Structure formats: structure tokens, C-alpha cells
Amino acid sequence: MVDLRKVMFAAVLMALAVVAIQGDSEESNTPSSTSPLERAVWCRTRNNTYLALGATYMQSVCTMCTCTKSRAIRCSRLQCMPTYCVDGSAPTRQSGQCCTQCAYYQSFANQTTCVSNGITYPHGVLLKSVENKMNCWCQMGNIECRSYGFGIMQTLDMLSDTASIYIVVMIIMIILVVGLLLCCSCTLFSYYYYQRYQQTMQQQYNEYVNSAGWQPMDDGEQNAADMSAEEKRIEAEKFQ
Numbered sequence: 001m002v003d004l005r006k007v008m009f010a011a012v013l014m015a016l017a018v019v020a021i022q023g024d025s026e027e028s029n030t031p032s033s034t035s036p037l038e039r040a041v042w043c044r045t046r047n048n049t050y051l052a053l054g055a056t057y058m059q060s061v062c063t064m065c066t067c068t069k070s071r072a073i074r075c076s077r078l079q080c081m082p083t084y085c086v087d088g089s090a091p092t093r094q095s096g097q098c099c100t101q102c103a104y105y106q107s108f109a110n111q112t113t114c115v116s117n118g119i120t121y122p123h124g125v126l127l128k129s130v131e132n133k134m135n136c137w138c139q140m141g142n143i144e145c146r147s148y149g150f151g152i153m154q155t156l157d158m159l160s161d162t163a164s165i166y167i168v169v170m171i172i173m174i175i176l177v178v179g180l181l182l183c184c185s186c187t188l189f190s191y192y193y194y195q196r197y198q199q200t201m202q203q204q205y206n207e208y209v210n211s212a213g214w215q216p217m218d219d220g221e222q223n224a225a226d227m228s229a230e231e232k233r234i235e236a237e238k239f240q
Helices: 002-028 036-040 152-157 161-212 219-239
Strands: 056-058 063-067 073-077 083-085 113-116 119-122 126-130 134-139 142-147
Antiparallel strands (some): 113 119, 126 134, 134 142
């Protein structure tokens, strides 16, 4: 039990040390303490090219990469929302595009305004929101409707490197605390049942002694028993 507590204490100290070291490294690498020239060549790609801090580029049609503060290039896949076309047609994925779009998008691609109920809307204006979590807006002359939401994976993608380190440390500490509580609970449980077992055995022993009628001899009875044994020995010597 003592060894387990020492191991848990050492693990907590190591986790706190990792957080402190990570915090120092982040503070030393903050953009405010570096020159503009260094920030311009902050990250290095696999083909030995350099990116500025915060620069983004498309690795593929659906993968976007960003140069982070830790000088690492983080790539994430673009999340496409379900597309709903106002004319009832099925959305399709065009060549060179990641997400599906309505079929009438190409026909009216040159237009920059949308007309709905006789009202003209410029590009990018939100037209309406419906109850089933869908938004409709003007998209290059077309009215696009898509569902919106905020999932867990999108939340994780928004976290920085430092935040993810803190989350990992918090999870480790929670696991250690839960393990320590379980260990203490098991110890108390074992101690309780050990005491109860000892009490039960003592009660059974007392019941056995009382039912057998055995009583411990006092000093007088003990001396009488010793005298009887001595007399028997003397009589045996006389007959020899």
C-alpha cells in the first residue's frame, strides 16, 4: 500500500514537471520574443521549404495544414456539412472540390447576388434560419442551405498545443486520484472485514467454552493437583 502511494505521488510530480517545462518552452518561443525574420521562416516542411507563423496551405483537396506556435505543422481534414439544395436536386462533388455542392451552382457561378421572394441579396448574406438547425445564405448567386452544429471533434481541433498538454495532465491526475480512492476504499474494506472476522471467531470460541462447561482452575485447585501427583509418586516408590 505504501509503495503504491509513492508511485502515484511520483507520477503526479512528473506530470507537473512536464507542464512546467512545456510552459517554459512555450513562453520562450512566443512570437513576441522573436524577430519578424524568424517568424517568416517559423516552420519547415518535408520538402525543406519554410512557412511563416500562422500560414496555412492545402495539402490536398480536403486537408488544410497550419504552421503552429510549436513550430510543428498541424494538418486537419475539412469538415463538410450536409448540403441541401433549394430546388430539390441531389448535391454532387465537383472535380477539385472537397465538399458537395448543388447542381445549379455552376450554371449561376458568374452571378454574385441572389433573389428570394423578389428581394435581392448580395453574396454572403444570411437569408434565414430554420428550426431543424439549417442556415440558408447567398453563395455566388445561389441560395445554399446547410445544417450547422458544433461537434466534439471541432472543439478538439480548435485547441492549441498547450491546451492539449493541460488536458492530458488533467486526465492523468484524475486517473491517479480515482486509483488512490479505490486503493484506500479497498484497504478500509479489508480492515473492516478482518475486524469482523476476529470478532466472530471470538464469539464462537466463547460459545464453545460455555457449552463445554470448562472453567479455568484457580490457584488452590492447581496446588491440590500438584500434591496428588506428588503423593502418587511417593507411594509408587514404596512398593518398589
